[in-house]
Amino acid sequence: MLAQHPGWVFFEGCNMIEASIAAVPGLIVSFLILAALIAAPTVLVAKARNKPWPLRTALAVYLAGILAVTLLPGDAGLQSWQCDTGAPTHLFTSASSLLNIALFVPGALLAVLLFKRPVTVTAAFGALSGTVEIAQSAGHLGRSCSVTDLTANATGALLGSLAGAVWIYWRRQSPAKPLRDFAWGTSLGALAVLAIGGVFESRIDRVDIVAMDDQKRALAESAVQADEWITAAARGVFGSDTQVRETETNKDGNRLQITATTDHGTISGTWPAKTLESAWSSNTRGDAGSLNKNEVTAAAAQFAHKWFPQNVAGSDQRVRSIGDGPTMAYTVVYRRYADKVMMPMRLDLTITTTGRVIGFSAKTVNDPVLPPVTVDKAKAKALAKAATGLPSESALLLAQQVKGEWRPVWLVGSGKQDIAIDAATGERIAGKE
Incomplete structure (x- = not known):
């Protein structure tokens, strides 16, 4: 017993x-x-x-x-x-x-x-x-x-x-x-x-070890999904025969920054937002194609609508040529404006006369809500001249983050120095020169 x-x-x-x-x-x-x-x-x-x-x-x-x-x-x-x-x-x-x-x-x-x-x-x-x-x-x-x-x-x-x-x-x-x-x-x-x-x-x-382990597991699973996404994007941008050689993933806050190196070039984006940020072909020379400017612009618009619909919506498109002759290429730029203030969204495409996209850079950001602009271009130039004693050469009104808050800002070029002026208050912004 x-x-x-x-x-x-x-x-x-x-x-x-x-x-x-x-x-x-x-x-x-x-x-x-x-x-x-x-x-x-x-x-x-x-x-x-x-x-x-x-x-x-x-x-x-x-x-x-x-x-x-x-x-x-x-x-x-x-x-x-x-x-x-x-x-x-x-x-x-x-x-x-x-x-x-x-x-x-x-x-x-x-x-x-x-x-x-x-x-x-x-x-x-x-x-x-x-x-x-x-x-x-x-x-x-x-x-x-x-x-x-x-x-x-x-x-x-x-x-x-x-x-x-x-x-x-x-x-x-x-x-x-x-x-x-x-x-x-x-x-x-x-x-x-x-x-x-x-x-x-x-x-x-x-x-909390369990929570940390769950986060690591979720991050690993997310990295696999991000790898699959960037691979599909690389083949969509560079061609279906594209082979990915390696991918690099870095954690940035709650998102993953992923870059894929392929036999046709490099491409990067963020996960899980699934937003592409840049890509450049390993062949950056222009092609001897037959497309004219309007046809190249249409090809760029088709590409932009497929991969960057949020950036294209409501944006202005500008086109300029690069080089001349049979290998001439074009840069197609998309910008969005609200009350004449350039929004932080960016999209720049480089495309050849065969319709091949050599590369792009993009910044996908929702349009911020800004205070009303009270300082016009002439007043901004006058404020910049008073601050530097130099005549103003250019002035650009755009949305920028100042101390974590989105503000309308005049960037005024004065000689070799740019002066930043809050377009809502007229105050000079320190640290933006």
């Missing part, structure tokens, strides 16, 4: 921690040494007090096993004074959590069989679990402090104590002063919660 064979409970518990051996070098040797150091005095003290020694020794040795499994240096862990405080959502589905539950069940069971105080034992093992997690966080042990582990250990302590209580009642053995056990247990539990919670609140930096 279980009460007559406490060593059976101990060795069953040892089987539960076999999975930890590979992760903690020297676990078995360290455990055996620690168990021997604890078992010998436990037996001697028990015999000196005329107390049964097997159950006491089994509990002491099992506690040594818990300490060995949880506190021996390993090769994992967070930084010092950090703890994974993510919600224990995988408590009964994670193999690691189930192992931590199993680790504390036999110890709590042995303690209840020995002391017959299930409430106090539960609280004591819960406090032990919290102390272990704090020690893992505070020490440079290569171990990971985790609220999930703490919860799993406390759950194991509760299950072990319940099993011990059921065994006691089934064997019709009287618990040791139930009311005192309840009072001591609840007091110890409350004190442990306050102490451990205080340390977590005041000293430990919280991280």
Whole structure:
């Protein structure tokens, strides 16, 4: 029977921690040494007090096993004074959590069989679990402090104590002063919660490993999708026979910046917005084609409507030639204006007389809401001249971000210096020269 064979409970518990051996070098040797150091005095003290020694020794040795499994240096862990405080959502589905539950069940069971105080034992093992997690966080042990582990250990302590209580009642053995056990247990539990919670609140930096892992997984999945998208875009821009040689992905806030290098050129864009930003063919020479200016403009418009519908809508189109002769090419520029203010959207295409797009650069931005313009071109030039003492050569009204806010801005060229003037207030904008 279980009460007559406490060593059976101990060795069953040892089987539960076999999975930890590979992760903690020297676990078995360290455990055996620690168990021997604890078992010998436990037996001697028990015999000196005329107390049964097997159950006491089994509990002491099992506690040594818990300490060995949880506190021996390993090769994992967070930084010092950090703890994974993510919600224990995988408590009964994670193999690691189930192992931590199993680790504390036999110890709590042995303690209840020995002391017959299930409430106090539960609280004591819960406090032990919290102390272990704090020690893992505070020490440079290569171990990971985790609220999930703490919860799993406390759950194991509760299950072990319940099993011990059921065994006691089934064997019709009287618990040791139930009311005192309840009072001591609840007091110890409350004190442990306050102490451990205080340390977590005041000293430990919280991280959420599960959320971080989910983010990494989502990022990896997103990177695969982004790679597929940029590959399809490269073949759409450069031709269906395009072969992607490599892709480079960089995280930029909540988006991915992805660039593909192909046998026909390079192309880049952002994911998950699916907005292309630039592309340049490896062959930047013009083609000896037969398309005239109007036909090239129509080909550019067709390309722009396919790949940049948001940029083209409501935009003005301007065309200028590059070079001359049979290899002449054209630059087709799209800009959008609102109340004569140039919006931040940009789209520039370079296209040959065969309709081949050599390259493009694009900036896809929603039109910002701007304050009304109160400073006209003449006044902007006068303000710039007053600031520099130089005559104004040019003036351009466009939307720009100033200290994180979109403003209508006059960029006035004065000699070798550009002066930026807020078109709504007339104030000169520092740092824009």
